[in-house]
Amino acid sequence: MLSTTLRSLWSHKRRLISTCVAVILGVAFMSGTLVLNATLSRVFDDLFAEMGQGIDAVVRGPELFENEFTGTVRDLLPEDTVENVERVPGVAAAEGVVVGYDSTLLDAHGDPVGGAGPPTVVGSWSANPILSSYQVVEGRAPEADDEVIIDRGGVRKGEFEVGDRVTLINANGPEQFTLVGVSAFGEADSAGGSTFIGTTLATAQRLQAKEGKVDQIEVVADEGVSAADVVTNIREAKVAPGAEVITGEQLSAETSSNIKEGFSFFTTALLVFAAVALFVGWFIISNTFSILVAQRTRELALLRALGASRAQVLGSVLLEAALIGVFSSLVGLIAGIALAGGAFALLNALGVDIPQTSLVIGADTAIAAVVVGLGVTAVAALMPAVRATRVPPLAALREVALDRSGGSRLRAGAGVVMLVIAALLIRPALGGDLPSSELPKVGLGLGLLVIGVLVLGPVMARPLARVVGAWIPLVKGVTGTLARQNAMRSPRRTASTAAALIVGVTLVSFITVFASSTKASIADAIGQGFDGDFIIQPANQFSFQGASPELVTDLKNVAGVDVVTGFGVVIGQIQFPNGDTTGAIVGAADPATASKVFTFQMASGSVADLKPGVIVADEALAEERGLEPGDTVTVLGDTGQKLTLTVGPISSDPMLGQWTITQTDAAKLVRQLTIAQVGIKLDPGVTPEAIRPALKSQLVSYPTMKLQDREQFTSSIIASITALLNVIYGLLAVSILIALIGIANTLSLSIHERTRELGLLRAMGMSRGQLRSSVRWEAVIVALMGTSLGIVVGLFLSWVMVKALQSEGITEFAVRGPDVIMIVILAAVFAVLASVWPAYKASRLAMLEAIATE
């Protein structure tokens, strides 16, 4: 039986190529992501291990709270703790360190260095070479308070030379320093592409409003004293209240894992797309095997007639699948490794300076690749294999009938049941006002809906092909009729070919419509809620770096400006009446001016009611936490300060975020309150164009802040959604590609099956062109079927999601006609491309062989 399997595999090798391609693409996607992940992990582990190499122990302040946006926030240590540590037995040297991330370095042309990439770090330069992870490679270390040393990467990007004056933008505004040296991070120009600016301790403290304090104290132990011992000694010495002491190694591991957590979201997202690609591939594989088994009915029946058992037939088909699975997984793994290599090259080209490391190809990656590739192939081949065992030995002696069956009653029933359950799960979302706890159920319902549609595919394929292809015979005559009939002749096959496309197109149209709905909702919210003329906010939307509150006063003084209102941001923690805590980003508003520039949608109260001691809560959040006006919550800031505030107005406006307090209160919670967003309203009669230069001149000191009029403000938000959308399209493209390979594959296999029929047509006088056209149109019908179903399902999905997310501020359901038409046209064009090779093969069939009677 084994040799029969191998021989059959070999004789069908060309037909199996596309099956292999489907598995290879999915596995490559997956293993590429895993390799990328493992390599990045190794890079950061190495990086931080190197950083902490000379450090035996670290003393740091007590943890204040966890915040999902910035990680653990800790209290500072008094600077005199350093002396306490120095006195501890076993300590050779101790040094206080101050590090901050809120500064921006300007390059020689006055533009920010780094942009949206890795952060700019301002820290105290360590005089002790053992403790410092940076070494001076040119010039010297900073000695005076107006001197800095910058790493080689930063110097290159900023186009500086030692001796230059460089500008640093801080919370208080711009400040000039003299560049006295260039540093290197071990062998590398920079630590992972970040820019490190070393200053004196006093300067670092002043810039970050940490006078008399340090973030942490780094310790070197005496010769012969172990890190563990020195940690114990420092702990016992109780150098500062609540201080935490850990080894340098622990710190490295902790920092590294924090960074890795940061990009694990990215990895997870990639794996989701890989899963979609494999799911789509599954249909292709299943389809290919179904067709191969159908074509081999006679051969299988002959084997059965000659005494092969059902188990042997099953085993033979599954063995074939397993061989394909293993082969494709291995090729996919290699392709994935190449992809990961390409991704690193791309990251480096984009300026993310990743130290040179060889790719990490773990055994787990290889095992995952083979297990997933083999699993998908074997499971996909299982049904066709079982069907193969049902071939009666007698079939060897009969003419093989074409499988025209659509769906069994069981299939139709199962599909309908799934749709009904899906409808029940989705229903609550349609009423609007869906509590967010219900969202997962709705998501499940939507998933079930897609699966239900796929299950019903074969039942719907024939009528759908008839409708979708109805116009083709009118345009293309008999060629079109043949194309349509061929698309309808084997509903199950057509359905599973289309299914692969349905999945891809559903996701594409869902994402497209959901994004355009989000855009419309945002444009709508801004249209209704923003009464001003200009918005100023950081050019990099993911940055919390803002401007000094002085900016608001300066802008107010510009002639022609009526009202200016600024919003600050507090990273903190909220404690609820029941003791629960949550990390939060709290907005800081000036109620008097804010309500003149913005009209916020409120569930109760008004932003004008906001005063010190009061906090505005978001409606959905308040509902979820059972908060009502009059309840109190405690807000903890990164200074360790706590404020107990009374819940006042309840907001239902997405522009306000989850929490809003006054700037007066906010100033007590943070060291330096910065303004992250400014709204400007002009005097009546003043045109935005007339005043723009005057406003811009106020921003000269804040190059990271961008002045935007209403339109620019809206379009900048929309642009960021579009950018995200393009990334998602790119990732879904892999799935669509697999689906198209599936169409090409099914067509080739069907053509092989129809050899005689095609020969007859050619003998009857069908030209090669007509034959190609007929195959092409068949592909178009299948693609249109998959696309139209996919679009309908995708539109429905996005409609439900828009309804369900109404309370999150997505209020508009926007379908752009051109988007939908574009998807349909693209699908048709790709289908034509997919049919090129099968059509060519069909037109080159040897006519005589095709019609020879025996």
Next chain:
Amino acid sequence: MPVATTDTTSTDPAAGDVAARAVNARKHYGTGDTAVHALDGVTVDFEVGRFAAIMGPSGSGKSTLMHCLAGLDELTSGEVWIEGVNLTTLSEKELTRVRRDRVGFVFQAFNLIPTLSASENIVLPLSLAGRSVDQAWFDEVVETVGLGNRLSHRPSELSGGQQQRVAVARALASKPAIIFADEPTGNLDSRSSAEILTFMRRAVSDYGQTIVMVTHDPVAASYADRVLILADGNIVHEITDPTTDTVVDFMKTFGE
């Protein structure tokens, strides 16, 4: 009976009464010692309005001769003419057009396109050519082969005999210069065979259609006006106005 297309400039003086002709037709497969001479210099005319049968043992070259005459296969050397057009000089595209416009086919099996209805199958060559259907002629042909109430059926819903009647109707519908039938009754029982052969005979006698039929069956051959016997790639004998008996008698002596 005038044929549908007569617009070709004739280069053959005998075009008027010859529908198809082979001149010194040779077809070799392979080279050297292993070469097979399927046709070894066949020269034959098929006159307009006549029914010819080609017989011969397996491997005698009768199918090859028919395929070459019909433009389905190429000769190694020699010439093949249809209605005064030399097929050996035509491109693949022109050959396709000749088959579509001037030649009708009836095969032993796989005669119909399974996805098309009976009537769609009948007009297929016309549809492929983009020509309009002569409704009166279509009705007459359908009437002749007795398919009136089965026109909307798919081939799978028809019996073998009915399918073959559709095939004959299709061959007649486009009024080709010549119809080639390759064992048209090979898969049929004797009653259906007799029906099909009667239709073919009537097409020749009543409408002046030219038919060339390859067959093994002396009974089938007896419907023809003449029978050509092929052996080893050559015409070795001809029987005019055959009966089943004369054909059987000859085949007996031939077999010895």
